[in-house]
Amino acid sequence: QVQLQESGPGLVKPSETLSLTCTVSGGSISSYYWTWIRQPPGKGLEWIGYIYYSGSTNYNPSLKSRVTISLDTSKTHFSLELSSVTAADTAVYYCARCIAVAGNHPYWYFDFWGRGTLVTVSS
Amino acid sequence: SSELTQDPAVSVALGQTVRITCQGDSLRIYYATWYQQKPGQAPVLVIYGKNNRPSGIPDRFSGSTSGNTASLTITGAQAEDEAEYYCQSRDSSDNHPYVFGTGTKVTVL
Numbered sequence: 001q002v003q004l005q006e007s008g009p010g011l012v013k014p015s016e017t018l019s020l021t022c023t024v025s026g027g028s029i030s031s032y033y034w035t036w037i038r039q040p041p042g043k044g045l046e047w048i049g050y051i052y053y054s055g056s057t058n059y060n061p062s063l064k065s066r067v068t069i070s071l072d073t074s075k076t077h078f079s080l081e082l083s084s085v086t087a088a089d090t091a092v093y094y095c096a097r098c099i100a101v102a103g104n105h106p107y108w109y110f111d112f113w114g115r116g117t118l119v120t121v122s123s
Numbered sequence: 124s125s126e127l128t129q130d131p132a133v134s135v136a137l138g139q140t141v142r143i144t145c146q147g148d149s150l151r152i153y154y155a156t157w158y159q160q161k162p163g164q165a166p167v168l169v170i171y172g173k174n175n176r177p178s179g180i181p182d183r184f185s186g187s188t189s190g191n192t193a194s195l196t197i198t199g200a201q202a203e204d205e206a207e208y209y210c211q212s213r214d215s216s217d218n219h220p221y222v223f224g225t226g227t228k229v230t231v232l
Binding site for chain 1: 166212226
């Protein structure tokens with residue numbers, strides 16, 4: 001069974017960089033899209049971006065200028081960096097595995113999720 | 124902003140059937156995926172593709188699509204089905220690969 005676990009500081013100061021790591025266990029990183037998703041308190045889910053096992057990335061256009069997702073060379077974990085944070089970046093941050101399915105009606109789904117970690121932006 | 128629209132809340136009597144809908148232009152091309160989220164927990168995948176359930180998801184959950192609307196139906200709702208439900212698909216403009224719906228809170232009475 002694949003398991004994902006987020007780790008990182010729970011408190012970040014405004015204008016600084018939020019850094020989180022997602023450790024993957026119980027399965028290979030190969031052939032999947034490894035994703036970060038966040039959820040502000042009391043609000044809905046927002047996709048942040050993904051890194052494919054090959055290293056290619058794709059980011060939410062609204063966050064693209066501030067986001068970097070990287071994959072550890074040992075391919076046991078991937079990381080999120082979000083720069084110049086403000087209070088609006090306060091959220092529970094989830095890492096998840098994404099599967100892409102091609103066909104006449106393509107679809108994508110997040111089958112395994114971490115438990116999430118709350119990051120608060122405050123001085 | 125989300126391009127997948129859901130009703131904010133629905134209620135269903137215990138044992139009855141409830142349908143949750145998700146509307147968006149991208150659903151004419153891409154199947155929706157559905158997640159269940161209970162307070163303080165991570166979302167859980169319940170339906171993906173045309174109508175597929177992961178292992179462990181009861182068969183009272185089913186999915187369908189018609190035109191620009193995807194639906195999640197719970198047939199014989201149970202108390203443990205009370206949760207927030209989110210649809211997810213891809214942005215039709217292709218600028219925003221993955222987008223989530225606004226969420227529907229299901230209350231089981």
